[in-house]
Amino acid sequence: MATRGKLFVVGIGPGALEHMTLKALDVLRRAEVIVAYTGYLKILNKLGLTRGKKVLATGMGEEVKRVQLATEEVLKGHDVALVCSGDPGIYGLAELVFRYLDGMSLSIDVEIVPGITAAIAAASILGAPLNNDFVILSLSDYFTPWNEILEELRAVAKTELVIVLYNPSSSRRHDKFSEALKLLAEARGDPIICVVKNAYRDDQQIVVTKLSQLNPQLVDMNSIVIIGSKRTQRLRNGCIVTLRNKALKLN
Amino acid sequence: MATRGKLFVVGIGPGALEHMTLKALDVLRRAEVIVAYTGYLKILNKLGLTRGKKVLATGMGEEVKRVQLATEEVLKGHDVALVCSGDPGIYGLAELVFRYLDGMSLSIDVEIVPGITAAIAAASILGAPLNNDFVILSLSDYFTPWNEILEELRAVAKTELVIVLYNPSSSRRHDKFSEALKLLAEARGDPIICVVKNAYRDDQQIVVTKLSQLNPQLVDMNSIVIIGSKRTQRLRNGCIVTLRNKALKLN
Structure with a gap:
C-alpha cells in the first residue's frame, strides 16, 4: 500500500x-505538516516555517507519539516533516x-534527510580533534544498562581512539559521569578533555583541560565531551587537533 | 599579526x-578566493560559485600545497574558502x-564550516544503522602502519559497537580489506555488512549482505562499509536499523 504522502525525517x-x-x-518549506518536539517550535517559527501549516508538537519523552502522529498524517495523503535536532540517525x-x-x-515512502x-x-x-579514528558513545542509561555502557567504555578507553560522549551527564546521574571519568583516567592517564556546551547557541561554552582538572559539574545533557588520544594535542594557537600524519613536516 | 582576510575551511x-x-x-558565495581539489571544480562550477573569483586548484596528494595557497591568499587580505568534501574535520x-x-x-582568522x-x-x-554507539576507522595505511590499524580493528571488533570503515580498499590494497574482513569474521561471526558506494551521486550503489557473502572486489575508495553489531537488524521493509531501545514495543 503506497501512499501519496511522504514522510521526511529531517x-x-x-x-x-x-x-x-x-x-x-x-x-521543511514544502511540507504540509510539521511534527516536532515542542522545544524546537521557536526555532522553526523564527524561519517562518510553521506559517500556514499544520503543526503537531509533543513533549520530551513522547517520541513514539511523534512518530505515530507523523505517520497518521502521511496516511491521510500529506507530505510530513518529522523534525530531529542534529542527525536523525544518531x-x-x-x-x-x-x-x-x-x-x-x-x-509508506520515507526519506531520511x-x-x-x-x-x-x-x-x-x-x-x-576528530581527524583520526574515533568512537561515539552515549552515557545515557535510559535504554542501556549502566554496566554495559561501562564495559564498552572500558574496551575503547584502552585503544587509541578519540572518544566522544553524548548525553554525558544529567542532574539525575552526575555520579555516573564521575565514574566514567575515573575509568578513563585509569586507562589513559591524564588525556586532554574538551567540553562543548550548547554548541553554536548564544550561551555556547568551551572547556579544554586535562582530565584530572575537569570539574564534572560543568557537564550537562547539552554538552559534548571529547577525550583525546595520544595523538591529540593543543597547539600554541589554542586549537585542538588529533594528528593523522604524525611525521608530516609542514615548514 | 591579525589579518583582514579570513580562512574558511568548508x-x-x-x-x-x-x-x-x-x-x-x-x-562559498562570499569568498573572494576558492581553493579546491581539481576534482571538485565541476561541482562548484555547477553552482556558479567560481564565476568572477580567483580559483586555485591542486591535484590529489597536494593537500599541503592547497593549505599553503589558501594561507597566502588570506595574508594578501582576501577571504578564502578552502573546500573539503564531507566534513573538514574528519x-x-x-x-x-x-x-x-x-x-x-x-x-590568521580561521573558521571550520x-x-x-x-x-x-x-x-x-x-x-x-548508526542509532547506537559506533566507531569510525580508516583502513588507509598511507599515514598509519597497517599493524596499528589491525590492532585497533581487533579491539573494536570485540565490542558491541557498529563499525564504519572509511577508505576501505583501493586497487593497491585489495588484499588488506580481505584481511580486515577475516579478522571481523573471527570476532563477530557473520554480522550484517553494508556497502554504500558513491553516496548521493548518480552512480550510487548499495549492497546489504552477510559478511561471509560479501564480494570484496565491490568495495573501493568511494565506498563506506558499515559492519553491524548484535543490535543491527534488517527489517522486513529492507531498512537497516541498530536498535537503541531493544525492549520497546511499538504496536
Missing part, C-alpha cells in the same frame, strides 16, 4: 540554523520510524 | 549539493590548516 543540525542543509530547509528518530512502520506493517550531528559541530568549534 | 558534504549547509553555501584538511599555521607561527560526513550520508541511505 535533521536540522546543531543550535544554529545556518548549519541546516539546503535539503532540510527545502523539505540517537535520533529514524530508527523508531522504521521499527514502527515495520511493526505496523505499513508501507541527514544533518550535522553534535560531535561534528563540537569538533569544528575546537579545531580538528 | 565542508561541502557528500556527493549531492543539496546536502551542503546554508552556511557553507553562503561562505579525515579532512582542518587539522593540516591548524598545524601549518602553528608551525609557521602565523596568526562543518559538513555532512560520509558515514552519516551512507547511514541515511540505509535506514538507521
Whole structure:
C-alpha cells in the first residue's frame, strides 16, 4: 500500500540554523505538516516555517507519539516533516520510524534527510580533534544498562581512539559521569578533555583541560565531551587537533 | 599579526549539493578566493560559485600545497574558502590548516564550516544503522602502519559497537580489506555488512549482505562499509536499523 504522502525525517543540525542543509530547509518549506518536539517550535517559527501549516508538537519523552502522529498524517495523503535536532540517525528518530512502520506493517515512502550531528559541530568549534579514528558513545542509561555502557567504555578507553560522549551527564546521574571519568583516567592517564556546551547557541561554552582538572559539574545533557588520544594535542594557537600524519613536516 | 582576510575551511558534504549547509553555501558565495581539489571544480562550477573569483586548484596528494595557497591568499587580505568534501574535520584538511599555521607561527582568522560526513550520508541511505554507539576507522595505511590499524580493528571488533570503515580498499590494497574482513569474521561471526558506494551521486550503489557473502572486489575508495553489531537488524521493509531501545514495543 503506497501512499501519496511522504514522510521526511529531517535533521536540522546543531543550535544554529545556518548549519541546516539546503535539503532540510527545502523539505521543511514544502511540507504540509510539521511534527516536532515542542522545544524546537521557536526555532522553526523564527524561519517562518510553521506559517500556514499544520503543526503537531509533543513533549520530551513522547517520541513514539511523534512518530505515530507523523505517520497518521502521511496516511491521510500529506507530505510530513518529522523534525530531529542534529542527525536523525544518531540517537535520533529514524530508527523508531522504521521499527514502527515495520511493526505496523505499513508501507509508506520515507526519506531520511541527514544533518550535522553534535560531535561534528563540537569538533569544528575546537579545531580538528576528530581527524583520526574515533568512537561515539552515549552515557545515557535510559535504554542501556549502566554496566554495559561501562564495559564498552572500558574496551575503547584502552585503544587509541578519540572518544566522544553524548548525553554525558544529567542532574539525575552526575555520579555516573564521575565514574566514567575515573575509568578513563585509569586507562589513559591524564588525556586532554574538551567540553562543548550548547554548541553554536548564544550561551555556547568551551572547556579544554586535562582530565584530572575537569570539574564534572560543568557537564550537562547539552554538552559534548571529547577525550583525546595520544595523538591529540593543543597547539600554541589554542586549537585542538588529533594528528593523522604524525611525521608530516609542514615548514 | 591579525589579518583582514579570513580562512574558511568548508565542508561541502557528500556527493549531492543539496546536502551542503546554508552556511557553507553562503561562505562559498562570499569568498573572494576558492581553493579546491581539481576534482571538485565541476561541482562548484555547477553552482556558479567560481564565476568572477580567483580559483586555485591542486591535484590529489597536494593537500599541503592547497593549505599553503589558501594561507597566502588570506595574508594578501582576501577571504578564502578552502573546500573539503564531507566534513573538514574528519579525515579532512582542518587539522593540516591548524598545524601549518602553528608551525609557521602565523596568526590568521580561521573558521571550520562543518559538513555532512560520509558515514552519516551512507547511514541515511540505509535506514538507521548508526542509532547506537559506533566507531569510525580508516583502513588507509598511507599515514598509519597497517599493524596499528589491525590492532585497533581487533579491539573494536570485540565490542558491541557498529563499525564504519572509511577508505576501505583501493586497487593497491585489495588484499588488506580481505584481511580486515577475516579478522571481523573471527570476532563477530557473520554480522550484517553494508556497502554504500558513491553516496548521493548518480552512480550510487548499495549492497546489504552477510559478511561471509560479501564480494570484496565491490568495495573501493568511494565506498563506506558499515559492519553491524548484535543490535543491527534488517527489517522486513529492507531498512537497516541498530536498535537503541531493544525492549520497546511499538504496536
